[in-house]
Amino acid sequence: xxxxxxxxxxxxxxxxxxxxxxxxxxxxxxxxxxxxxxxxxxxxxxxxxxxxxxxxxxxxxxxxxxxxxxxxxxxxxxxxxxxxxxxxxxxxxxxxxxxxxxxxxxxxxxxxxxxxxxxxxxxxxxxxxxxxxxxxxxxxxxxxxxxxxxxxxxxxxxxxxxxxxxxxxxxxxxxxxxxxxxxxxxxxxxxxxxxxxxxxxxxxxxxxxxxxxxxxxxxxxxxxxxxxxxxxxxxxxxxxxxxxxxxxxxxxxxxxxxxxxxxxxxxxxxxxxxxxxxxxxxxxxxxxxxxxxxxxxxxxxxxxxxxxxxxxxxxxxxxxxxxxxxxxxxxxxxxxxxxxxxxxxxxxxxxxxxxxxxxxx
Numbered sequence: 590x591x592x593x594x595x596x597x598x599x600x601x602x603x604x605x606x607x608x609x610x611x612x613x614x615x616x617x618x619x620x621x622x623x624x625x626x627x628x629x630x631x632x633x634x635x636x637x638x639x640x641x642x643x644x645x646x647x648x649x650x651x652x653x654x655x656x657x658x659x660x661x662x663x664x665x666x667x668x669x670x671x672x673x674x675x676x677x678x679x680x681x682x683x684x685x686x687x688x689x690x691x692x693x694x695x696x697x698x699x700x701x702x703x704x705x706x707x708x709x710x711x712x713x714x715x716x717x718x719x720x721x722x723x724x725x726x727x728x729x730x731x732x733x734x735x736x737x738x739x740x741x742x743x744x745x746x747x748x749x750x751x752x753x754x755x756x757x758x759x760x761x762x763x764x765x766x767x768x769x770x771x772x773x774x775x776x777x778x779x780x781x782x783x784x785x786x787x788x789x790x791x792x793x794x795x796x797x798x799x800x801x802x803x804x805x806x807x808x809x810x811x812x813x814x815x816x817x818x819x820x821x822x823x824x825x826x827x828x829x830x831x832x833x834x835x836x837x838x839x840x841x842x843x844x845x846x847x848x849x850x851x852x853x854x855x856x857x858x859x860x861x862x863x864x865x866x867x868x869x870x871x872x873x874x875x876x877x878x879x880x881x882x883x884x885x886x887x888x889x890x891x892x893x894x895x896x897x898x899x900x901x902x903x904x905x906x907x908x909x910x911x912x913x914x915x916x917x918x919x920x921x922x923x924x925x926x927x928x929x930x931x932x933x934x935x936x937x938x939x940x941x942x943x944x945x946x947x948x949x950x
């Protein structure tokens with residue numbers, strides 16, 4: 590069965606925590622520069638202000654490409670600290686490029702202050718991740734960052750939802766149960782075992798809760814906070830019924846799209862003038878991704894040619910001396926947007942002029 594893209598689906602309330610972490614990183618960068626300038630006696634100047642602002646901007650920009658504010662886990666704070674440290678060092682490399690391009694006022698920053706600033710900021714950013722982890726754990730112990738979750742639907746999609754809920758670090762989703770009308774007698778041992786077999790991770794759910802009517806009653810009694818509807822697309826009528834019944838309650842209801850039947854490696858959500866849509870097949874070289882890929886291809890190609898340039902010359906010479914004919918074999922193929930392109934490779938076969946009888950190579 591094809592898997593969905595690795596795009597995370599569970600982002601509920603994440604923007605608030607993301608804003609907090611982004612703000613904390615920005616304050617750390619500015620605060621570290623203030624400390625270094627004060628300790629080394631250079632004083633604060635317009636150059637320091639510019640460096641602090643550009644450092645924050647570089648950190649946030651590089652963070653988007655490295656996804657340090659999206660890919661979050663509480664399992665290993667050391668890894669998180671390392672990721673944010675790498676992000677900052679890459680941002681510092683960008684600052685160096687800016688210093689070379691613009692010379693002033695960046696050039697006026699004391700070299701010793703710059704070195705201490707980079708080191709202190711790296712340490713403080715790593716420490717901040719430990720603080721965030723400790724704070725989230727403390728909130729969960731006091732039941733201030735938890736939500737009780739139920740899943741409507743007992744199928745493979747429910748297993749996928751459970752996996753994503755477990756990997757969501759921003760909120761502690763507490764599973765309260767899974768509901769499905771396809772199992773009428775939830776107390777029956779055989780049906781319970783079948784449910785365990787159907788859903789990966791259901792063993793961690795305390796109890797088998799019942800059918801959709803039981804789900805509606807639990808929602809009316811405020812026993813749950815969130816419902817994820819994990820039904821296949823063919824169950825459209827059932828999905829509409831569930832959302833209509835839950836609309837009379839205070840629970841937050843989310844429909845998880847079922848794309849298990851679609852073989853795609855690039856699935857993500859898009860917003861088209863306020864209209865949500867799911868990208869199944871899309872040109873991956875459009876927009877900013879295309880610019881980054883083109884730069885990446887150019888840089889990698891130049892690096893590869895520097896390494897393999899001489900061996901390629903020797904190969905070309907060997908091909909030319911070993912037999913008559915051109916060094917390269919050219920073939921026309923179709924590339925991006927169906928445009929014809931020429932593909933070249935070193936000729937590995939002898940040239941044969943076809944007569945009346947064509948021999949397949």
